[in-house]
Every structure is written in C-alpha cells, then in structure tokens.
Amino acid sequence: MSIESRPEPPAGTEWVFLATTNRDLEAVAIDEIEALTGADATVTHPGMVRFTADIAAVYTLHARARSLHRIMLELVRTPFETLDDLTALIGRLAIPAYLGSEQSFAVRAKRRGEHSFGSPDVERELGQAIIDRYRSQGQPRPAVDLDDPDLIFRIIVRGNTVTVAIDATGQRSLHRRWYRVREHEASLRPTIAYAMCQYAGYQPGDRLLDPMCGCGTIPIEAALTSLDLSPTLNHDPALTAFQFLDPQRYHQLQRDTDSGTRPAVTGLDIDDGAVEATRANAREADILDSITVSTEDATVIDIETDVVVTDLPFGIRTNTELRVLYDAFFENLQAGSWERAVVHTAREELVPIEISETIPMRRGRLETSILVIE
Numbered sequence: 001m002s003i004e005s006r007p008e009p010p011a012g013t014e015w016v017f018l019a020t021t022n023r024d025l026e027a028v029a030i031d032e033i034e035a036l037t038g039a040d041a042t043v044t045h046p047g048m049v050r051f052t053a054d055i056a057a058v059y060t061l062h063a064r065a066r067s068l069h070r071i072m073l074e075l076v077r078t079p080f081e082t083l084d085d086l087t088a089l090i091g092r093l094a095i096p097a098y099l100g101s102e103q104s105f106a107v108r109a110k111r112r113g114e115h116s117f118g119s120p121d122v123e124r125e126l127g128q129a130i131i132d133r134y135r136s137q138g139q140p141r142p143a144v145d146l147d148d149p150d151l152i153f154r155i156i157v158r159g160n161t162v163t164v165a166i167d168a169t170g171q172r173s174l175h176r177r178w179y180r181v182r183e184h185e186a187s188l189r190p191t192i193a194y195a196m197c198q199y200a201g202y203q204p205g206d207r208l209l210d211p212m213c214g215c216g217t218i219p220i221e222a223a224l225t226s227l228d229l230s231p232t233l234n235h236d237p238a239l240t241a242f243q244f245l246d247p248q249r250y251h252q253l254q255r256d257t258d259s260g261t262r263p264a265v266t267g268l269d270i271d272d273g274a275v276e277a278t279r280a281n282a283r284e285a286d287i288l289d290s291i292t293v294s295t296e297d298a299t300v301i302d303i304e305t306d307v308v309v310t311d312l313p314f315g316i317r318t319n320t321e322l323r324v325l326y327d328a329f330f331e332n333l334q335a336g337s338w339e340r341a342v343v344h345t346a347r348e349e350l351v352p353i354e355i356s357e358t359i360p361m362r363r364g365r366l367e368t369s370i371l372v373i374e
C-alpha cells in the first residue's frame with residue numbers, strides 16, 4: 001500500500017484540504033477558495049472539493065468563506081482493500097500530534113461502493129485503532145465522545161480509496177449562520193443564497209433586490225458580503241480547541257472586519273410575518289440599518305435595480321395559483337429595469353421568459369434549479 005501521510009503537524013508548510021459545499025454549486029466554492037487563499041481546488045465528488053494551501057487557509061476560510069459547509073485537513077488518501085488495511089493505516093499516522101490524551105474524539109465514516117463492511121464497522125474499528133495508538137505507548141487514552149467530541153476524524157471510503165481527515169469545522173456546519181433567529185418554512189441555505197448572488201454577478205455596493213425575501217437570507221448574505229463582514233460570527237469552530245492550531249489566528253480574522261462597502265440591498269415580501277422575520281435576522285446580524293425591508297407585492301412593484309436575486313415559492317400553493325403568480329411576477333420583472341436576475345425554483349416549467357443559464361440542483365429529494373436571466 002503506498003501511503004502519503006504527514007508524520008508531524010508542520011508549521012508553515014502546505015496541507016491538503018477538503019471542503020464541502022452544496023452539491024452542484026462546487027464551481028462557486030472553487031472560485032471563492034481561489035479568491036481567499038489563491039489555491040486551485042478541484043471537485044473530488046459531488047459536494048466536495050480538494051486543494052493544497054498553507055495552514056493559514058484553515059483560519060481564513062472558517063472566518064471568511066461564504067460558500068463552504070465544512071473544512072477538513074487531509075491526513076492521508078490511499079488505495080486499500082480490506083478493513084484491516086484501514087486499521088493498519090491509523091497505526092502509521094501521527095495521531096497523538098493532533099489529538100491530546102485529555103481530549104475527546106469521534107470517528108465518522110461515509111462509505112460508497114461495494115464493501116464487505118459498513119460505515120459503523122469502520123467507525124468502531126478505527127476508533128479502537130486510535131485508542132490502541134495511545135495504549136501501545138503507555139499514554140493515557142483520549143475519551144470517545146459521540147455527542148460533543150473535541151476532534152472528529154472523517155473517514156471517506158469511495159470504492160477502493162480511503163481518505164482520513166480531521167474535521168476543522170466540527171459539529172456545526174458553517175452554513176448554520178448565527179443571525180438566523182427566525183426561520184421561514186421554506187428558508188434557503190445561506191450558502192445557496194451566496195451562490196445565487198455570485199451567479200448574478202453581484203458586487204459590493206450594487207443595488208440588489210429580493211422581492212420575495214422570506215426570512216431575508218439573500219439580502220442578509222448580500223449585505224454581509226458588501227460590508228466584508230464575517231458570515232460565521234460566534235461560530236466557534238472545532239479548530240479553536242486543536243492543540244496543533246492557534247485559535248488566536250482565527251479570532252483575529254473574526255475581528256478584522258467591516259471595512260467593506262455600504263450595501264444597497266432591499267428585501268420585500270407580501271407576508272408581514274416574513275418581513276418581521278427578515279428584520280429580526282438582519283437586527284441579529286447587526287445590519288438592519290444597512291438594508292431596506294418592507295411589505296410589498298412583487299407582482300405590482302416598480303423594479304429598478306442592478307440585480308434581482310430571489311427564491312420563488314414553489315411548494316405550498318396549487319399549480320393554478322403558482323402559474324398565476326409566476327406569470328404576474330415575470331411580466332412585472334420584464335417591465336422593470338435591471339441587468340441580471342437570478343431565481344431559484346423547483347418549477348422551471350412555469351417560468352415564462354427566456355433563460356440564459358440553468359444550474360440544475362438537487363436539494364434532498366427535490367430537483368430545483370438556479371436560473372440566470374439576462
């Protein structure tokens with residue numbers, strides 16, 4: 001078995017990173033990683049990208065990335081045949097350099113392909129192999145904590161290749177933003193909202209209108225981008241407890257913010273409750289005074305802006321009602337003045353105007369798409 005592993009946690013040398021994002025939106029993540037770190041990422045499989053960068057990227061991406069869910073440090077990627085090969089692999093990694101004896105850990109495995117074992121077998125066997133590393137050296141062993149571990153080892157088995165990585169983000173995915181104090185029943189993932197703004201070509205300071213804003217995800221993500229404020233304030237990622245990383249470097253980046261451009265962002269919704277939720281979330285994000293929010297009907301407003309970015313209703317109404325709404329909204333949109341519109345919907349067939357680009361997406365079992373209209 002050929003193994004390329006890191007014997008010691010290096011300072012200032014390059015690491016291999018894995019990052020997860022929304023499947024089908026990897027291109028947005030790749031662009032953002034390049035902009036923030038200069039690294040050239042490639043897709044390993046749907047929803048995951050891989051790149052090489054200085055360890056500084058782990059701090060930068062946790063504090064600044066708007067499209068990523070989880071960032072991991074790859075320890076080894078290698079072909080394997082049996083479960084015993086996987087266990088043997090642990091014996092060759094410098095595990096005690098990453099995980100202190102007094103810390104707790106969990107092993108989480110994801111498996112794809114034909115194997116004679118399941119993910120729970122991988123988790124159990126590799127967890128034991130990690131403990132054995134400490135026992136064999138007469139050291140106290142770290143505790144297993146499946147609910148709230150200090151450090152999560154991620155084992156990704158795809159066909160005959162295994163990857164072992166340390167999850168630097170931890171339990172809470174980066175898309176769970178702190179400002180979401182009020183949820184909409186159909187609220188959009190903030191990382192998808194950011195991706196839609198990118199497809200719209202949104203630049204800091206541009207006028208952006210979301211005429212059906214629900215709890216405000218798109219306007220809030222756009223405003224945070226414009227102001228260059230961190231999207232992950234109060235997040236406390238796992239890396240801040242790692243013995244081989246420096247939490248100050250992360251906290252410093254969280255403080256060095258708010259040097260951006262004043263946004264010109266508007267969020268509207270026909271429902272007073274949604275408008276209230278947008279205000280509550282924007283207040284929590286500390287940007288309420290930077291955006292305009294009000295109750296309006298998107299089918300009758302005057303649309304004059306640089307970009308329109310919106311997440312259309314698609315689930316709750318009857319087909320007839322939806323068709324009437326889509327017809328009225330797009331007719332009104334066409335009467336307006338704007339450069340680019342980007343909409344998210346599961347009902348592309350109801351969109352009555354010409355579409356320049358379609359990005360098909362899968363959200364759980366639902367097939368949706370992001371449509372770009374020029």
Ligand SMILES: C[S@@+](CC[C@H](N)C(=O)[O-])C[C@H]1O[C@@H](n2cnc3c(N)ncnc32)[C@H](O)[C@@H]1O
Binds near residue numbers: 218
């Ligand atoms: C899919 S939700 C938007 C969710 C939002 N992106 C979020 O993250 O919370 C669609 C929204 O469109 C609003 N809506 C429906 N018809 C509307 C209309 N004619 N004018 C304005 N808003 C409308 C609904 O009230 C709902 O909040």
